[in-house]
Amino acid sequence: MTPEPVNRRTLLKAGGALAALAAAGCTESPSGHASPSIAPIAPGGPDVAAAPDWAGFGRGLDGRFYRPGSSGYAGAHQLFNPRFDSVQPAGVVKAATIADIRESVAFARKNRLRCAPKAGGHSYVGASSVANGLVVDIGNLRSMSYANGVLTVGAGARLYDVHAFLDRYGRSLPTGTCPTVGVAGLALGGGMGVHTRAYGLTGDRILSMQVVTADGVFRACSPTQNADLFWALRGGGGGNLGIVTSFRLSTIPGGRLGIFVLKWTQAQAAAVIRGWQRFAREAPTTSWANLHLDARADGTIAVRAVGVSTTGSATAAAAQLESFVGARASSRTFSQRSHLEAVRFLGGGTTSPRTGFTAGSDVLRGPMDAATINGLVNTVKARARAGKTASAILDPLGGQAVKVPTGGSAWPWRSSLGVIQWYVGLAAHPTSTSYNSARAWITSGHRAVAKASAGGYVNYVEPGRAVQSYYSGSWNRLRTIKRKYDPANVFGGPYGIS
Ligand SMILES: Cc1cc2nc3c(=O)[nH]c(=O)nc-3n(C[C@H](O)[C@H](O)[C@H](O)COP(=O)(O)OP(=O)(O)OC[C@H]3O[C@@H](n4cnc5c(N)ncnc54)[C@H](O)[C@@H]3O)c2cc1C
Incomplete structure (x- = not known):
């Protein structure tokens, strides 16, 4: 038998500080929040000559470890x-403890491997996988506790699970709608959804985080501890600055929501966009509505608003949107739902099947003028005329999203009107022709609204857009903080801050 390599277990045998850490990980601590004042694991250096000791590394982990060819790797x-199934990491760690995460980061740094954290795995560009690098999947760190309005949650939790947990206490959280998105990826890039105008972004609710940085140190960050990292992680996007292991988030009331769905004709599309822009500016913060312009394969486009009122009744909010549009909708549906019913309705259930797609975004610095609105409508029409499907989805900001939370935040779009998402559904493994056609359509969308676009939303990260354009005025400070916490770019990648 080969001797046991120097790994976490042998270090634990030595009775080092890691023992305390292992006992303090998200899976074992009811609060999920341990004291993070632990020194780095290993001083990885640039003079590594030997091939990585994968076997020794794997044996030292508490969680599971997969290598190409091993059972369960795929x-x-x-x-x-599924478009990213072909990306082949050199190793995948399913972390069971914070010690696993620290060891993984140290191993990646020592062996000069790119390290990609993975939570919900919904990255638009597959950034939570990495060819020939090390994926650190924290999906098993998902314990939750609640006290005094504050949710403490392991960074591997998915949105539906968070809502179902909070529902027991009559509480909620402003999040996006997809039930399987990870709270980590969502919150670190901002996190927009039906509560954005009433309560701000998901990231705005973060009170503190625990994070393993590129030096292997487990740190707390808050407005008073590692305040620069706290600022950067809230809007700086996942996968840039370290691996967050848990969040403390201030929750919101989990009250009933009034929901409306309004449909207009294709001929009214420009008027509806104009009206929606006014709504995004002038509606009370208790009202929210997004707009879907869907290109259909039959050559037509569908125009639909999905709205929410946190007062519980949606009729006034819908009437206000219709008055701004200047036309009553041709189809109007209203419902009132409890917190969890609304989560399921808006998210299409409690889970979401794997889906092929490509997408992108433009952040609207203000209302689009008439020519830009026509350009947007014509872009969607052109896709429909080609017999192909696609959607332009307009989400409003405003309300509480303009307020900078305690400790500041790197999220740069406080004064913007909203975000257009350009979305094209694809087969699981699309042909290059259909992928290229989708990307060409998204590029035509960017071009159509260029005059009104301030940049992109990092949670809708896409190929071909300059990384800086996700960060606007936060860019320089983010780069400084990146160099401080990850000088060797362990967490780097083509879409990352460097
Ligand atoms: C179907 C669908 C619906 C969506 N709806 C919305 C919506 O309504 N509102 C909205 O704002 N966004 C929405 N998004 C976008 C979503 O917020 C982003 O894709 C988000 O990054 C996904 O997070 P994740 O944890 O699921 O993904 P992952 O792919 O696991 O992570 C995303 C990024 O964060 C990094 N990361 C993951 N975990 C950690 C961690 N613990 N510490 C540090 N970095 C980490 C990854 O390396 C990657 O770079 C949607 C996405 C999809 C696919």
Whole structure:
């Protein structure tokens, strides 16, 4: 038998500080929040000559470890979007403890491997996988506790699970709608959804985090501890600055929601966009509505608003949107739902099947003028005329999203009107022709609204957009903080801050 390599277990035998850490990970601590004042694991250096000791590394982990060819590897590196199934990481760690995460980061740094954290796996560009690098899947760190309005949650939790947990206490959280998105990826990039105008972004509710940085140190960050990291992680996007292991988030009331769905004709599309822009500016913060312009394969486009009122009744909010549009909708549906019913309705259930797609975004610095609105409508019409489907989805900001939370935040779009998402559904493994056609359509969308676009939303990260354009005025400070916490770019990648 080969001797046991120097790994976490042998270190634990030595009775080092890691023992305390292992006992303090998200899976074992009811609060999920341990004291993070632990020194780095290993001083990885640039003079590594030997091949990585994968076997020794794997043996030292508490969680499971997969290498190409090993049983379970194919499933272990799957993301939500099957388009990235072909990306082959050199190893995948399913972390069971914070010690696993620290060891993984130290191993990646020592062996000069790119390290990609993975939570819900919904990255638009597959950034939670990495060819020839190390994926650190924290999906098993998902314990939750609640006290005094504050949710403490392991960074591997998915949105539906968070809502179902909070529902027991009559509480909620402003999040996006997809039930399987990870709270980590969502919150670190901002996190927009039906409560954005009433309560701000998901990331705005973060009170503190625990994070393993590239030096292997487990740190707390808050407005008073590692305040620069706290600022950067809230809007700086996942996968840039370290691996967050848990969040403390201030919750919101989990009250009933009034929901409306309004449909207009294709001929009214421009008027509806104009009206929606006014709504995004002038509606009370208790009202929210997004707009879907869907290109259909039959050559037509569908125009639909999905709205929410946190007062419980949606009729006034819908009437206000219709008055701004200047036309009553041709189809109007209203419902009132409890917190969890609304989560299921808006998210299409409690889970979401893996789906092929490609997408992108433009952040609207203000209302689009008439020519830009026509350009947007014509872009959607052109896709429909080609017999292909696609959607432009307009989400409003405003309300509480303009307020900078305690400790500040790197999220740069406080004064913007909203975000357009350009979305094209694809087969699980699309042909290059259909992928290229989708990307060409998204590029035509960017071009159509260029005059009104301030940049992109990092949670809708896409190929071909400059990384800086997700961060606007936060860019320079983010780069400084990146160099401080990850000088060797352990968490780097083509879409990352460097
Ligand atoms: C179907 C669908 C619906 C969506 N709906 C919305 C919506 O309504 N509102 C909205 O704002 N966004 C929405 N998004 C976008 C979503 O917020 C982003 O894709 C988000 O990054 C996904 O997070 P994740 O944890 O699921 O993904 P992952 O792919 O696991 O992670 C995303 C990024 O964060 C990094 N990361 C993951 N875990 C950690 C961690 N613990 N510490 C540090 N970095 C980490 C990854 O390396 C990657 O770069 C949607 C996405 C999809 C696919």
